[in-house]
Amino acid sequence: MAEVLSQSKLLCPSEGRAVSLSRTRRSPSLAAVHLAPSPSFVSLRFSSSFSSSIGNGGLVLGDWSRRRPVERNAIDGLHAKMSLRIGKSVKWWEKGLQPNMKEVQSAQDLVDSLLNVDNKLVIVDFYSPGCGGCKALHPKICQFAELNPDVLFLQVNYEEHKSMCYSLNVHVLPFFRFYRGAHGRLCSFSCTNATIKKFKDALAKHNTERSSLGPAKGLEESELLALAGNKDLSFHYNKKQMLVPAPDDVAEATPISPMFSPTRVLQGSEDKVLSKL
Template sequence: MAKVLGKTSILSACDHSQKKNKKGGGSLYSRRIPGICFKEDRFTSLKMKSMALRCDFNGQRVVYLERKIVDTRRFLQVPLKVQLNQIRTGLIGKTPKWWETGLQPNMKEVTSAQDLVDALFDAGYKLVILDFYSPACGGCKALFPKTCQLAKMNPDSQFLQVNYEEHKSMCYSLNVHVLPFFRFYRGAQGRLCQFSCTNATIQKFKNALAKHTTDQCSLGPAKGLDEKELLALAANKDLSFTYKPKPVQPNPYRVPAKKDILVSKTCLNPKESEGKTLVGAGG
């Protein structure tokens, strides 16, 4: 291998695969090295050439070499389309964000209001935890590793992540104004609790998990969001979400109110009511 000697750019030439000098027959330079080329103009006189050829370093001939100046600007001028294609094809590695590292199989990113509603309905009797976060929130970033750890410890629960920066309008409709913010849902019971939690008050999150992760019987289909929240999402023009209110069915076992009882008593004797009306009219 060739070695660089100080600032004079003198490299020791290998004895094998050397090329012969046409004039003197001696070894003038070694095999081509990437990024390095010879410039014979540096040898201005025969005396310098003879000194270079007679100079020995560890028993090897040395010659003057000069590095090529590579224009790196042409490598940096890459079109934007080419860079995007390289990213799509995986040629350039994409560094994951902090809210993407450490994700568990039971953690999912919410993409829209319809996706949120469908995820709550499809969860069935599972415990669902809504995690509202922001990429610019320091408290969310500090709490996220512990959230991933708790998700790993509770594989039967479903964790849904809602990016506040991407879904601000949806968060306003759901009355979420503090971050990080959590909501717990389960089956037909709907929303169980909601609270704001930080890294210092992580015990609040653990207590809620211990309370609501126990096996509970929930009759009926999953409720998901409240009726008011569904109507608020449907009324929001920024969201492509449609919702039709369910028709209210009368309850046959409903206890009649006092007004209904009084009306029914007055209508028991129609003759008395007719007489009263006639007397009133005649008077």
């Protein structure tokens, strides 16, 4: 049994006025309505039934086809009010995010994000919504991101990307990997609030200005091959074939002085042409 408060006021958006419902006794055919009052309103008493029921789709107020326009507007206002009250709860890993923090959407997204940062330091943060240590550490990671706007923080949700994490050999959480430019991966480790000093030291060590040695390296080739071989992922990688010139071609391409004769010396796995007097 629902009860409508005396002189409750309904806001009607289409008519730009408020409607007051006057009722002095309980009735099973009326649903309680609580909306913000308006400075100007007219009094209206509904003579038709205003039945309500709770179905699988939510609150259902009577037969919609039989409602008058003013009643429909009142019900629309009620639904909007209920939606605002319920709202959407913010998950803990969505709180405190900074502009330099990015959620990884796929394996391809991770690879591209690491390759398109030039010489910038990138920290990949592997976490899980059900990990207590990840939840406790998250506010501090957000603080580090705020204090270091030039560092890119990539967040990987383990629950959404289990197969990708398995291919990247991530088996403990929270887990971090540091990457930078042509150097590729700098370090990887796991830490919690109790061992946060490990994260601070790594950030201080690797977040220093360095000259660029070339394009960003990103993931190791073994990791790229592992991702490409994972049937659960839509990721393709073609191993670049390194063309090694034949020794004779090297000799022909190297200008030799008549006073010197070429001598080929095998050192390790490389053939090098040396000059000998």
